[in-house]
Amino acid sequence: MASVQFKNIFKSFGSFSAVEDVSFDIADGEFVCLLGPSGCGKTTSLRMIAGLETPTSGQIFIDGKEVTHLHPKDRNIAMVFQDYALYPHMNLADNIAYPLKVRGEAVEKRHARAKEVANVLKIGHLMNRVPSQISGGQQQRTSLARALVYPAKVYLFDEPLSNLDAKLRLEARGFLNHLQRDMGITAVYVTHDQAEAMALASRIAVMDAGKIVQFASPIEIYRRPATTFVANFVGNPPMNLVEVEGAQVDGQLRLKASDLKIVDLPMTDAIASALSASPKLTLGIRPEHLHIAKAGDENTVTAKLFANENMGPESLVTLDRGDSARITARIFIDDHLELSDTVSLSFGVEHTHLFDSSGKRIPAVGE
Numbered sequence: 109m110a111s112v113q114f115k116n117i118f119k120s121f122g123s124f125s126a127v128e129d130v131s132f133d134i135a136d137g138e139f140v141c142l143l144g145p146s147g148c149g150k151t152t153s154l155r156m157i158a159g160l161e162t163p164t165s166g167q168i169f170i171d172g173k174e175v176t177h178l179h180p181k182d183r184n185i186a187m188v189f190q191d192y193a194l195y196p197h198m199n200l201a202d203n204i205a206y207p208l209k210v211r212g213e214a215v216e217k218r219h220a221r222a223k224e225v226a227n228v229l230k231i232g233h234l235m236n237r238v239p240s241q242i243s244g245g246q247q248q249r250t251s252l253a254r255a256l257v258y259p260a261k262v263y264l265f266d267e268p269l270s271n272l273d274a275k276l277r278l279e280a281r282g283f284l285n286h287l288q289r290d291m292g293i294t295a296v297y298v299t300h301d302q303a304e305a306m307a308l309a310s311r312i313a314v315m316d317a318g319k320i321v322q323f324a325s326p327i328e329i330y331r332r333p334a335t336t337f338v339a340n341f342v343g344n345p346p347m348n349l350v351e352v353e354g355a356q357v358d359g360q361l362r363l364k365a366s367d368l369k370i371v372d373l374p375m376t377d378a379i380a381s382a383l384s385a386s387p388k389l390t391l392g393i394r395p396e397h398l399h400i401a402k403a404g405d406e407n408t409v410t411a412k413l414f415a416n417e418n419m420g421p422e423s424l425v426t427l428d429r430g431d432s433a434r435i436t437a438r439i440f441i442d443d444h445l446e447l448s449d450t451v452s453l454s455f456g457v458e459h460t461h462l463f464d465s466s467g468k469r470i471p472a473v474g475e
């Protein structure tokens with residue numbers, strides 16, 4: 109296993125800048141997810157670690173050794189692709205053993221090792237079949253087995269679960285989580301699925317337009333998103349973002365929006381500095397921190413019901429705040445709500461987040 113380091117990496121394709129000044133340190137044994145929307149530069153970053161792309165500028169280190177211009181085969185990395193990239197004419201034994209074959213291992217030894225890994229991945233009984241004779245989930249595990257058959261310094265995953273159906277995907281995710289805990293591999297895993305990143309990563313690098321906007325543990329990203337982009341990308345449903353006008357009144361912060369009632373909040377230097385740039389702030393509230401308001405609740409948002417989706421253990425109650433602004437609560441609800449109903453949702457101010465007019469988090473008191 110090994111560490112991976114990016115130092116001021118830029119990558120352009122012609123005049124298009126795909127990765128812009130990305131730096132990070134991945135420690136030995138860490139599982140890092142690169143998370144972001146399509147086209148944000150995740151795969152390009154992964155391919156640069158593998159040596160399949162060369163940075164336009166900057167340096168890459170694996171295990172403290174510079175590899176920026178090293179050939180892929182000399183980096184000792186293993187990669188699992190989205191489409192599995194299995195050899196269709198080879199049976200599973202030969203597919204899995206392939207990395208050992210190219211390294212010159214004798215046939216018996218490599219088949220024995222392939223069988224060992226296949227057994228761990230519960231495909232040991234399928235070794236004589238070719239890929240077209242096994243299911244998508246089994247193909248995915250074959251691809252994983254091939255990556256794990258030879259001890260690499262770093263394991264790279266490019267959306268390896270995206271071709272699986274929802275149930276298999278959950279199963280494979282649990283399996284990968286177990287594997288990581290069991291083997292302690294250093295892994296970089298590309299996904300645009302926030303739930304997958306939250307479930308698997310020791311740290312997540314959230315990327316937007318070629319840059320890393322936050323690099324932190326899943327819980328830190330969830331509890332203290334650095335920007336409205338991160339707040340909106342992580343969480344299902346995502347954090348509600350309410351545009352508000354802020355003003356300093358009697359040394360406190362007063363927030364206003366037509367359908368919002370909220371007590372004045374303690375003023376801080378960070379809030380004062382945000383207000384001096386612009387009174388336009390964004391209030392963030394996660395769906396699980398909203399409840400159906402009771403008489404006397406101090407902090408509420410009130411609007412017409414837009415949808416009430418029953419999810420089994422809970423419901424997603426969405427209000428239409430006008431101008432296509434919506435707010436969603438994840439709540440346990442017995443009541444029957446009609447579309448014509450006006451609903452008040454309440455929240456505790458300790459569960460709110462504030463962002464300045466540029467979308468940057470304003471640290472809460474004590475952060």
Ligand code: ATP
Pocket residue numbers: 121124126144145146147148149150151152153300
């Ligand atoms: P996805 O989730 O869709 O795979 P991604 O975040 O992995 O997206 P990349 O594949 O890294 O994104 O691509 C980043 C940007 O660089 C995209 O706009 C893409 O079109 C562009 N790009 C990637 N490879 C090339 C290339 N070889 N030539 C030109 N542009 C490229």
